[in-house]
Amino acid sequence: MIIFGWRVVFFTLTRGIFHCPDCGVDRDYRRRQGRNFFTLFFIPVIPLTKRGGEIIECDVCHGRWLPGVLEVPTTAQLAQMPAMLLRMAIAQVLRSGDYTNATARERAVTVVRQAGEPGYDDAALNTDLGRPFEQIRVEMGHAAPTLAPEARESILRATAEIALVDGPLSASEEETLSVVGADLQLTRVQVTGVVSVARQESGH
Ligand SMILES: [Zn+2]
Structure with missing residues (x-):
């Protein structure tokens, strides 16, 4: 059979x-x-x-x-999300101002290390600075919804502080902070609030 x-x-x-x-x-x-x-x-x-x-x-x-x-992001990806978003936000703002400013660069490296990437250094910052603007915007758009609004606000806050290291915000730094805030899916009101607090604290 x-x-x-x-x-x-x-x-x-x-x-x-x-x-x-x-x-x-x-x-x-x-x-x-x-x-x-x-x-x-x-x-x-x-x-x-x-x-x-x-x-x-x-x-x-x-x-x-x-x-x-x-x-759906994995738990490991989610854990890296704040530091990753922070890196991208900082890169966008740094290159809209004086990205050679040593104090601002040191501050950027320190903040990313504290956010959970202990291996981050000046060379990694240069790599981030060299990435295409639009590519970063797309990645931020994917990653931002995975974080709570408070976390996204604190990323923008840290980014604004770095932009303020070398003095008052230039027009292009200010504009970039608005774009980064929008990419972090914060409202205009949230962005304005976060940036003005950072300004007051920096004295600029
Ligand atoms: Zn299973």
Whole structure:
């Protein structure tokens, strides 16, 4: 007797780490693609259809999701978010003013280190300063919603303080702070409030 039938066989395309909705923590995943196979004695022998859709499978609970699940930031990414956003905000504002000012640069490095990146240094700051303006804006737009408004305000505050190190805000520094505030998804009123407090404290 010949036993035949069909079943879906999954192939692993890539692997990575994601935030598993069922486990509630970061897990390894496999990105897999299914394909129907004709089976003979339960062994897949002939592919029946074109490649099917892709799914994301958790290595631990084996839960399966559509690839959109990868857009949710992992816990590790979330932990780095404040320092990452701060770096980007500082880079935007520093280069709108005098980015060679040693005091402002030292202050920038110190603030990013305190925010959770102990390895940050002057060379890393130069790399950030060299990144395209628009690319940073897009990344900030993705990252900002993951932080509470208070955290986003404190990022803008630290950024304004750095801009004020070398004296009163120039027109372009002021404009950049507004853009950074908007990218951090703060309202105009919030931005004005944060910047004016930073101004008062700096005495400029
Ligand atoms: Zn899981």
